[in-house]
Every structure is written in structure tokens, then in C-alpha cells.
Amino acid sequence: MNIDPSKLAELARYLYPELADQNPAAAVCEAATLIAEATNLLSPGKPARFPATYKDNGGTHAAVAEPLPGGGVMLTVEKKSSPEGLLKRLQDYKRKSGLSTTKMADRIGVHHASLSTWLKGKYLPSNKYLPKLEKFLSEQT
Numbered sequence: 273m274n275i276d277p278s279k280l281a282e283l284a285r286y287l288y289p290e291l292a293d294q295n296p297a298a299a300v301c302e303a304a305t306l307i308a309e310a311t312n313l314l315s316p317g318k319p320a321r322f323p324a325t326y327k328d329n330g331g332t333h334a335a336v337a338e339p340l341p342g343g344g345v346m347l348t349v350e351k352k353s354s355p356e357g358l359l360k361r362l363q364d365y366k367r368k369s370g371l372s373t374t375k376m377a378d379r380i381g382v383h384h385a386s387l388s389t390w391l392k393g394k395y396l397p398s399n400k401y402l403p404k405l406e407k408f409l410s411e412q413t
Contacts, residue, residue: 283307355396358405363391365412380408 284303292299377384
């Protein structure tokens, strides 16, 4: 059994309105977990996955709740940063670190001209660069 991710997000807003306002990610995770637990109780042994996506300032995230054999639920949340979100974080990091564009590009592993156009907002990084940029920024915190 699968549930449409948008329906799960809608259910999360219904079940946990205050939490959904403050932290949509947590509300979606709670709703997915609740449904997976109920499915596990009502139909033990039947595979079920409950995917959901939600957006916040950090990008797009995916959550999947799966009932575990014997009870319980495994909840997996994966962060998928948007190019816009990464760009803002790169700009903030460059400003705070004082690194030159060339040094920063060398540390990230991209060409300095590409980084320069991203930082100036002329272009967004393409999807192939997002993992490198995410890795670099996660190592800086």
C-alpha cells in the first residue's frame, strides 16, 4: 500500500496543525509513522511504504515510513537541498569565511568561474554539482 505524498502532507496538517505550522517536516514524519503503525497492526506482514515530501527553507526533504516485521516503524528522512538553498548557504559561508572565490572553489572541487557565477546569482548550480556543494557545506559546520 502506498499513499500519495501530497495526501500524507495534507493529513499531517490535519492531525498536527500546530506542529505543521512550526515544523512541517516533523508533522509529516509523525503522520507517516502513525499510518505505518496502524497498517502494521491491521495487516501484519503486508508490505507498506508511506512516502512524503515537504519543503522548508533548507530545501526539499523526503520521508518514508515503513512498518517493521514484529512491530515498530522505520522512518527514513533524506534532505535534498534546492539549488537556491545551497546558493544562499554558499554566499553566507563565503561572506563569513573571508575566503577568495578561487580558494573556495578549490576546496569544493569546482572551477572558480562556475562558483563566481553562482555566488553572483547569475546562474544556479546544476544538479550534478549539488552533492559536492552539500558535502562541502556540511563539512564546514
